[in-house]
Amino acid sequence: MPASERKLKWCKHGHIVGEIKKVTFGSYRVQALMLYEQSLELADVPEELPPLRARLIGSAADVTCTICKATLEWIIGQDTFEALMAHYPR
Ligand SMILES: [Zn+2]
Numbered sequence: 001m002p003a004s005e006r007k008l009k010w011c012k013h014g015h016i017v018g019e020i021k022k023v024t025f026g027s028y029r030v031q032a033l034m035l036y037e038q039s040l041e042l043a044d045v046p047e048e049l050p051p052l053r054a055r056l057i058g059s060a061a062d063v064t065c066t067i068c069k070a071t072l073e074w075i076i077g078q079d080t081f082e083a084l085m086a087h088y089p090r
Contacts, residue, residue, distance in 0.1 A: 006019050006045070007019055007020040007021075008020075008045065009033055009072070009074070010042065011039070011065035011067075011068060011070040011071075011072055012070050012072070013065070013067075013068045013070055014041075014042045015039040015040065015041060015042065015065045015067045015068060015070075016036065016039060016040040016041070016042060016044075016045065017035060017036060017039045017063060017064075017065050017066075017072065018033050018034050018035040018036050018052075018063075019033075019034050019036075019049070020032070020033055020034070021034050021049075023055065023057070025057060025080075025083055025084070025087065026083065026086075026087040028083035028086070028087070030057060030077075030079065030080040030083045030084075031057075031077050031079070031080050032055050032056060032057045032080075033055075033056040033060070033063070033074045034049060034052055034055055035052060035053045035054040035055070035056060035063060036050050036051070036052060036053065036066075037050060037051040037052060037053045037066075038050070038051075038066050038067075039065045039066040039067045039068075040067075041067075056074050057076075057080060057084070058076050058080075058084065059073070059074060059075050059076040060073070060074045061073050
């Protein structure tokens with residue numbers, strides 16, 4: 001997929017920490033942050049998805065950039081939240 005069509009997630013210093021992809025969760029398609037094993041320089045957008053540290057579907061605080069150690073936050077989307085709620089009925 002061309003880089004321009006990818007939703008990259010980067011730290012405040014411009015390192016790519018991961019990218020946002022639609023994944024299947026239960027019977028839903030939800031957004032997940034594919035957190036790269038190693039953060040990358042912005043010029044080095046990988047052709048393929050590199051090895052991952054984590055696949056984050058719910059919100060996560062303190063996601064760290066492995067290059068500069070900056071932290072960022074991954075906020076769950078409303079559609080994803082609703083899918084999770086539907087998946088785990090009270
Ligand atoms: Zn960084």
